[in-house]
Amino acid sequence: MDNAMNFSRHFLIAMPSLVDPIFSRALTFVCEHNEHGAMGVIVNRPLGMTLASLFEQIDIELHRPAMAELSVHFGGPVQTDRGFVLHTPLGSWQSSLAVSDEMGLSTSRDVLQALGDGEGPDQVFLSLGYAGWDAGQLENEIAQNSWLTVEADPKIIFDLPPEARYAAALGLLGIDIAMLSKDAGHA
Numbered sequence: 294m295d296n297a298m299n300f301s302r303h304f305l306i307a308m309p310s311l312v313d314p315i316f317s318r319a320l321t322f323v324c325e326h327n328e329h330g331a332m333g334v335i336v337n338r339p340l341g342m343t344l345a346s347l348f349e350q351i352d353i354e355l356h357r358p359a360m361a362e363l364s365v366h367f368g369g370p371v372q373t374d375r376g377f378v379l380h381t382p383l384g385s386w387q388s389s390l391a392v393s394d395e396m397g398l399s400t401s402r403d404v405l406q407a408l409g410d411g412e413g414p415d416q417v418f419l420s421l422g423y424a425g426w427d428a429g430q431l432e433n434e435i436a437q438n439s440w441l442t443v444e445a446d447p448k449i450i451f452d453l454p455p456e457a458r459y460a461a462a463l464g465l466l467g468i469d470i471a472m473l474s475k476d477a478g479h480a
Contacts, residue, residue: 298432301326304462306441309473315370320459321424322445324398331426334368334377336450337458356411368420377423378404380414416451
């Protein structure tokens with residue numbers, strides 16, 4: 294992607310004008326962006342399901358009590374029947390995308406099995422589904438002011454509760470959530 298925008302490892306912060314119910318007030322972490330398009334996971338849409346209940350459904354015993362209450366999230370409208378695990382450290386799982394030197398996105402059962410066995414990555418964020426954009430689509434949406442972009446801070450994903458992530462990402466830009474309005478200001 295020479296001379297092109299690359300939003301890998303960035304947050305996409307939905308602007309108030311973005312009224313699509315899937316992406317309204319969404320905070321999306323872009324895992325990969327290249328000439329073929331982009332893919333990421335929405336990180337502030339908990340499904341009301343815990344890791345423990347998901348593991349029960351997929352028949353894996355969870356031997357990491359500290360992770361039992363972790364929220365499973367709606368990651369986007371694509372492949373919502375499939376789990377996507379954003380994790381640090383990167384590790385070497387069967388089906389992983391290296392997001393950075395420290396972080397990976399895995400879709401294979403082995404990473405879940407390792408978590409169940411009390412091993413696996415130190416930090417995990419689990420979603421069902423992901424968000425995808427065709428070539429040029431994300432760039433067009435950004436040009437239309439649907440999204441603000443900022444380099445992602447993984448602490449926002451792994452250390453903050455879901456309801457605090459959107460405002461924290463705005464804070465990286467020095468923007469207070471109260472400054473965003475759906476209506477343009479006119480004097």
